[in-house]
Amino acid sequence: MASERELELLDDYLRNKLSAQDKSAFEELLKNEPGLQKELRVQQQVVNSLRNARAAELKRMLNNVPITAAPAETTGSSMIAKVAAWMVVAGLVGGGLYVYFQSEDEPAQNISADSPALSPAAVPSDKPGTSEDNKIQPPVSQSDVTNESEETAKLEAEKGANGQSAKATDSVAPAARNVFEPTEESRPNASESSAASDSNKGVAGVVSTPSIAIEAGINGNNGKYNFHYQFKDNKLYLYGVFEKNLYELMEFFSNNKRTLFLYYKDKYYLLDEDDSKIKRLSPISDPALVKKLKDYRSSR
């Protein structure tokens, strides 16, 4: 029977924690101790078995992670929904998220900037809300009825895809001309100090379930929605060719309210979550706000 000390050595030996010198000394010791050799064999089996069990556990864990991206192959005519990799933040109050995406073609640029002031959704979704099993989620054209059953929604989607019954507004609500005049508290730079104190409360957190899922669609054939977005069922749908270029979602939280900006090709877009209409993406033109957003991005 091996001594405690020998068992300890054995343990370190199996975990490769011995220095070269100690290792060769131990191997020397092994040669002359058949009892220790036997113990080593048993311990090797035990440790290997633990390792295999752990690797299998990790594999199971990964297998349960929903993979939400669409297949890499795309055809020009098909609608492709691609869900972003997301990063989420723990804590009720706060967190932001940035999403990298890749996109291919330069989208149409629209210089008009009539985004209304926000009253962002009060309750961030707490479920992953992403389509599972590689399911391709067609962008849904939104009708006036908001509480449709899924079936209806699907039908609407098909119709929308054919360009028959799309009711999307081509621009945002005729609200304030002022390009997003954020309230003092929701302004990104408004309260550095509270940001600091909030992160002290542990927001600095964990990757956990996402607060919103994003799906980018290519809708090559449908010229109507070439650079649009829509919030529906707690998902952000992007219409247009967003495939290969980088884009990011910036999420600001203030008093449980969320304000979202999209960053895409050096421009910032305010995302209005008020309703689920399809709206055109219009870059923010207020230089002050753009600068703030830029500062936030570059500080990351």
Added chain:
Amino acid sequence: MVYRSGAVNEKEIFERICKGDEKALEYLYQKYYRMMTKLVVTNSGTEEEARDIYQEALIVFWQKATSGNLVLTSKMSTYIYSICQNLWRKELDRKKRLSNEEKDAAVSLDTESEERERILARCIEQLGETCKKVLMYYYFEEMSMQDIAEKLGFANTDTAKTKKYKCKKKLDELVKAQYSEQDFLD
């Protein structure tokens, strides 16, 4: 107001991985899923093989990182990608060898070692959840006692050490009792 971008700070994710944060691993898994599986799929692999290879590669990466044996000199994705490449190359070689030798390949089943593995797996299952975790983190992740204590909410590293010692002892006893029944100890 809080602004935290998930602009997934490469360094932060890597640090979390080193600490054994599984959520960070899941995040990475999702983030690079298409990129990594594409490598296999476009090199005559199936979607399933691609997933397997990617998972294996990620676990290799994870194990190296948690054990503190990894100094990252490139992006994580680059590193993981190269592991995928190696694993897939090996797998292709294995398949090739297999098809060449197929006809006279006698599959020898080592029933004794299979039986041993079954016993070991059963013994591990008999441990409590915490014991299992402590031992896995210690032997697979090779985490420090400090990290194990933090992760499992132990008061300090001494608690973690004691726990590990007791759990290992228990496992050894279980295994040896079974082994001697089966005469595996000789």
